[in-house]
Amino acid sequence: MVDKKAKTPALVRLFRDQTFRRGVIAILAFVVLWEIGSQFKSWFGVMVPFIGKIAPPTAVAVSWMEVGQWPGYWQSWYLSTGRVFLGFTVAMIIGIPFGLAMAVNKYFRGMFFPPFEILRPIPPLAWVPASIIFWPTTELSIMFVTFLGAFYTIVINVLGGARSIDIQYLRAAQSMGATQWDLFRKIILPGTLPSIFIGAAVGMGITWEVVLAGEMISGGGQQGGGGLGFFIWSSYMGGVMDQVVVGMISIGLAGYISSSLIRYIGHLSMPWRRMF
């Protein structure tokens, strides 16, 4: 039985998977509705103000085929992805230790939590002007904004996750002779891991949201395409709505792929949660 299953090609198994099929059907249904909606100005006599103005999926697909041949489009993917991953990685590198330090040390928390909470509600977008002035290059200021998008979410998740670890685990470990360092490494860290990955997946989504804002405002790049955000902005300026939608979908896909990647890494690094 098991052998037979193993021999089935991965793609066939994927299509036999109910959840996967449901996802595909949902997306197809959405595209069909969109197509119908954009072909008719009114539905059953009721004007639909929004859908009718958006390019239909067929037009978007045609436009995408064309855009796909431009090196600038793929350069935009490359640039945006690079910015997102750099900003995100720095946010993880600073955010995880920062959140953990606030969780385990009340003096550290007392000092840094209030300023953190004051800065947290400020939208990354609001940082754009200051960031442009402060950082020497455009690239750095975009990355800084991206970093901010992920940073707060990661810190708040790590802090909350570490603080909500059941005190019985800590007591049990201490009563078996664990030192402070053991507690941190073997109890607090693995106990916080699920929250770290939740924070990372949410934070990754936000970095994609803000990288666009950064790119739109800082205005393009040197060689062909200034990132997906700039791509959307310049398409809009040129009045090419099909391309705007191509850009939007590209970002959606990029965000989905990145978050899936993080969830997959989480799945690999937390074997005890696999049965859920």
Place this chain on the structure above:
Amino acid sequence: MTANPNSHSANSRGAISIRNVSKVYDPGGVNVRAVDDCSLEIAGGEVCMIVGPSGCGKTTLLNAIAGFHSISEGQIDLDGEMLCGPSKPLADQGADRVVVFQNGALFPWKTLAENVAYGPVVQGVLGKNEAREKAIHMLDEAGLSGVADKYPGEVSSGMARRAEIVRALINDPKVLLLDEPYRAMDALTKSIMHESLLEVYDRTKVTIFFITHDLEEAIFLGDRVIVMTTRPAKTKKIVDVKISRPRDYRLLSSEEFRVLVEETKEAVHEEAVKAFEAGERELA
């Protein structure tokens, strides 16, 4: 109070001496006396069962022995050495007094074998591989050979609790501190747990300090049952269980057993009524 006279459980290690211990909590300036002038001598190798109404301060006593909470007055000794007393209200935590908790505290991110090996590894007593070998051996002995590499979330609560006791025992503790470990279990699982705990006890003769609400459990497992008064906790009555070991489930239907349960029930019921009438919120 004198030490338990039952000679069959005499053991040179793990004697706990609780003398005139009081604990006053001070939440928001309101003094709450959880334990009041409580004295109790537990012999090495005794199974000492603590029963009493909810919130009477039983867990406070356990926390003081384990070193989770300080005491306000009195002194607690382990084998003649002071754990906590007037000069040192909070006992050091140590692997000689391992706690098994109410809700179970196996680390969910470690397999059962890794959980059991945890103590010796963090104490630096054994290397990782040796600790693992020993852990697997001890899990085998406890009838958990097939599940050593499973995570706690993958096994039944009964298996998890048994593994937790193995995790405590691998440290070769002087005292096992159990805080209602079988509280949420169905009767059938519970009886299996009891027999497996007794089996462990007969093998190791470790001192057991066991908090419970279940009087049948108390009589079935214990050498003595200490009935505590409602808050502030004092010892109200001590029931000697002079039933020979090894014990098995047939004991549950014996006349001797029923008489002891009735005797204990009366004492506990009186306190439970008082506690209920006091209408105090649960503190424990």
